[in-house]
Amino acid sequence: MKKVLVLYSSVRGHTARVSRRICESIDAAGGSADMMEVTEAVHEGVDWGRYDVVVLGAPVIYGNYDKAFMEFVRRHKAELDSKPNSFFNLSVVARTPAKATVEGNRYMQKFLQLSPWKPKDLKVIAGKVNYPAWRWYDVIMIQLIMKMTQGPTDRHTVIDYTDWADVDAYGRHVLELA
Ligand SMILES: Cc1cc2nc3c(=O)[nH]c(=O)nc-3n(C[C@H](O)[C@H](O)[C@H](O)COP(=O)(O)O)c2cc1C
Structure with missing residues (x-):
């Protein structure tokens, strides 16, 4: 049975949820997946x-x-280079189709510039707007960003932009990289 490790970082928990869903999709497809937060991996x-x-x-x-x-x-x-590997990022700009592609998502391009590890496979995933869960100064900052990018600015807004069926498909895809 092929084994996949999903290593992630998450500030407010949504990337953790996405990572868990990737693992569930891998398990459902006949593989076996473990997930580990980067802090745990470091220590x-x-x-x-x-x-x-x-x-x-x-x-x-x-x-x-x-x-x-x-x-x-x-x-x-x-270690990363020695195995089939993939990198995914989460951002709310990826809620629009143009910014949901590897080429159109400037944060993915930024990762490719900054990282000495060049992932063999890439995935852009839309994240979550969760104003009630964010610190007040983050709410103000993100409202400003949203104003500039025509996104939701109401401080009560909770919108999950993640396409969960696509996350399931990504899980099956990474299993096939083995
Ligand atoms: C403090 C903060 C700053 C953020 N900055 C950006 C940003 O610059 N661009 C963007 O597209 N999304 C931004 N987001 C949205 C996050 O990428 C999105 O909410 C993601 O789902 C967060 O994942 P997490 O819950 O695992 O931390 C920000 C979110 C927070 C809380």
């Missing part, structure tokens, strides 16, 4: 030899990726 280590495919995922936060996540990618370039 507890990763048994790379157990896995046939490694998938990494991270949300975009103010145009950037979590520092610890990027540091992990830098430190483990050799």
Whole structure:
């Protein structure tokens, strides 16, 4: 049975939910998947030899990726390169079709520029707007960003832009990379 490791970072939990769904889809397709948050991977280590495919995922936060996540990618370039691998990002700009492609999503392009690890496979996933769950200053900042990008600005808004059927398909796809 092919084994997949999904390593992720998540600020408010949505990337964790997406990672879990990827794992469920892999299990349902006859593979076996483990998920691990990057902090755990940094401190507890990763048994790379157990896995046939490694998938990494991270949300975009103010145009950037979590520092610890990027540091992990830098430190483990050799292990990542040694296996079939894939990278996915989550952003709310990806709610529009033009920005939901690898070429059209500037944050994906930014990752490819910043990361010494060049993933063999890429996926852009639309994230979640969850104003009630965000800190007040994040709400104000994101309302400004949304105003500029014609997105929702009402501070009560909760919209899950993730296409879950597409996440299931991505899970099956990464299993086939093995
Ligand atoms: C503080 C904060 C900053 C964000 N900055 C951006 C951004 O610059 N561009 C974007 O498209 N989405 C941005 N988002 C949206 C997140 O990428 C989206 O909500 C994602 O689902 C968050 O995943 P998480 O819950 O795993 O952290 C931001 C969200 C938060 C909370």
